Amino acid sequence: MMLAEWLKPCLQQVQTLKKGNALSHALLITGADGVGQESLAHEMVKDLMCESDQGIACGVCHSCELMNAETHPDYRVLDGENGTIKVDQVRSLVQKISQKPQVGKSKITLITHAEEMNVNAANALLKALEEPAENTFFILTTSQSKSLLPTIRSRCLLVSIPTPSLSDVQAWLSQLPEHSELQNLFWLTTQPFRLLSLQQQGKVSLYADLPSKLVELLQGRMSVSDVLKGVDTSNIEDYTNGLGAILHQCILHSAGGNLESALQEVYPILISRISIQGLMVRYTALQQLKEDLQKTNLNPIMQLTYELNQW
Ligand SMILES: [Zn+2]
Numbered sequence: 001m002m003l004a005e006w007l008k009p010c011l012q013q014v015q016t017l018k019k020g021n022a023l024s025h026a027l028l029i030t031g032a033d034g035v036g037q038e039s040l041a042h043e044m045v046k047d048l049m050c051e052s053d054q055g056i057a058c059g060v061c062h063s064c065e066l067m068n069a070e071t072h073p074d075y076r077v078l079d080g081e082n083g084t085i086k087v088d089q090v091r092s093l094v095q096k097i098s099q100k101p102q103v104g105k106s107k108i109t110l111i112t113h114a115e116e117m118n119v120n121a122a123n124a125l126l127k128a129l130e131e132p133a134e135n136t137f138f139i140l141t142t143s144q145s146k147s148l149l150p151t152i153r154s155r156c157l158l159v160s161i162p163t164p165s166l167s168d169v170q171a172w173l174s175q176l177p178e179h180s181e182l183q184n185l186f187w188l189t190t191q192p193f194r195l196l197s198l199q200q201q202g203k204v205s206l207y208a209d210l211p212s213k214l215v216e217l218l219q220g221r222m223s224v225s226d227v228l229k230g231v232d233t234s235n236i237e238d239y240t241n242g243l244g245a246i247l248h249q250c251i252l253h254s255a256g257g258n259l260e261s262a263l264q265e266v267y268p269i270l271i272s273r274i275s276i277q278g279l280m281v282r283y284t285a286l287q288q289l290k291e292d293l294q295k296t297n298l299n300p301i302m303q304l305t306y307e308l309n310q311w
Pocket of ligand 1: 049050051052057058059060061062063064
């Protein structure tokens with residue numbers, strides 16, 4: 001997949017610094033949620049790992065070959081996507097990165113969702129950033145740079161990804177398979193990499209079907225249990241998110257905002273059934289339900305069934 005247009009200037013910035021031998025040992029890639037921090041980071045790692053002196057990865061040196069085969073021993077990733085990054089994980093990486101590289105010149109550690117580092121982990125990283133070994137790089141990604149220790153932020157070269165315009169997002173999506181389905185989900189999100197991730201997780205139709213199912217429900221042609229067919233603990237958060245996003249968009253529209261075409265049919269039916277005031281009440285209730293999903297003593301599907309019975 002091609003690097004997104006809005007990520008290219010960020011990549012070039014780092015390539016120029018690499019070529020001029022002026023690159024900082026630590027890079028912090030920031031930007032709004034879902035603009036492509038990780039995608040950019042992976043491209044950067046390839047360039048930095050390359051043994052040539054040029055800015056862009058040559059593609060033919062031993063390091064480039066190993067990177068393309070995803071087996072480079074001097075490149076490590078710590079992913080905070082699924083929860084807290086702990087001090088032992090950081091320490092072990094720091095210990096490995098302080099050894100001699102096994103293959104080329106550089107060693108790189110990528111820490112994604114770096115805001116997930118707890119205080120001890122962050123302090124362990126800070127220590128490593130303060131005494132950088134030669135040819136070692138730490139690349140951090142986050143969408144919440146304010147949650148990082150200021151002392152870590154100040155040690156990093158900041159690479160700030162701009163938020164792409166809707167037409168940039170559309171152009172980028174158009175190279176994906178079944179992209180028209182994704183463009184129909186703009187009521188849910190316009191974050192390009194969130195849409196990509198939904199596609200990779202096979203969740204596009206779950207969301208895309210929600211507005212029409214809701215129409216059927218509100219018009220009495222479908223029961224709540226029909227609408228919730230296939231809901232289980234692995235995807236109930238998606239249903240709750242989707243329903244919440246529909247309500248949110250309808251509330252915005254009632255205040256004069258645009259309405260995505262996928263919601264044209266459901267909006268007037270919702271308004272006539274539960275009124276604008278009701279939209280807000282239901283939206284608040286759904287947000288509460290979303291919080292409650294974390295509590296193990298509740299039956300979430302029963303909760304969602306109860307909620308939809310109020311619509
Ligand atoms: Zn190379």
